[in-house]
Amino acid sequence: MKKKIAIVKLGHIDHLLNIDKIKNWSSSLFEIVHIHCIDYLPDSDVEDGYLDKKYTRNGLSEKMKCPTDCDYAIGIMRYRFEDNFYLHRINKKCGVISLNGIEDILRKESISLENFIIKQIYEIVALTHLVGDMSSDEVYKYVHLDTRGCLFDMNGERTDILYNTEKPIICDSCREAFRKQQINSDVVKKLERELPKIRKPFIISIEKKIKKYPLLSVIISALVPITLSIIANLICELIE
Numbered sequence: 001m002k003k004k005i006a007i008v009k010l011g012h013i014d015h016l017l018n019i020d021k022i023k024n025w026s027s028s029l030f031e032i033v034h035i036h037c038i039d040y041l042p043d044s045d046v047e048d049g050y051l052d053k054k055y056t057r058n059g060l061s062e063k064m065k066c067p068t069d070c071d072y073a074i075g076i077m078r079y080r081f082e083d084n085f086y087l088h089r090i091n092k093k094c095g096v097i098s099l100n101g102i103e104d105i106l107r108k109e110s111i112s113l114e115n116f117i118i119k120q121i122y123e124i125v126a127l128t129h130l131v132g133d134m135s136s137d138e139v140y141k142y143v144h145l146d147t148r149g150c151l152f153d154m155n156g157e158r159t160d161i162l163y164n165t166e167k168p169i170i171c172d173s174c175r176e177a178f179r180k181q182q183i184n185s186d187v188v189k190k191l192e193r194e195l196p197k198i199r200k201p202f203i204i205s206i207e208k209k210i211k212k213y214p215l216l217s218v219i220i221s222a223l224v225p226i227t228l229s230i231i232a233n234l235i236c237e238l239i240e
């Protein structure tokens, strides 16, 4: 059964991303059933003498609620957490994604913020299958500190999100964790079918290849018209 997810926009984030792309993402594992917005956030609850807004998990926990008809609510904000990590579970049925600084990291590989958020939703949804209480530290049994390109990479070094936001895998040990917990094997099958779809648009992939291999691109550009000309001549001769 699909997990029902609510997205909660914390403050003004519409200028940062296309929320409809996230809402319309097709998955057999979850569906976004609500998009809520909390326009005004409380004052920063971290008193460190600096003026930038930053939050603790407790500070946001009072503000975020999961609708009764949803399994989990995911808040998205542009402000940072006090520890600068990008995803925190703030209570039993709510988590918050901080986009602070994320766009700058993703830009290097032309990865969109929408793909970044969709990947986080998959991670949360997958964990809800494994863990009874999402606010418990039981979650740490399933994420790993080393970066394997896996959905469950911890990304303690934030720049590692470059290696597992697009087309994340389920590594062997994580697949085994699902098996040991006797989770229906359909869950892993669906994850492995859908996660490769988190990728950049085809045209951007081509642009990146051209930038990475400029000489090869020039050679291909030169060869294509020559090849087409040869094929056209051959067709003409066959017709004649």
Ligand SMILES: [Zn+2]
Pocket: 144, 148, 150, 151, 152, 153, 170, 171, 172, 173, 174
């Ligand atoms: Zn893994």
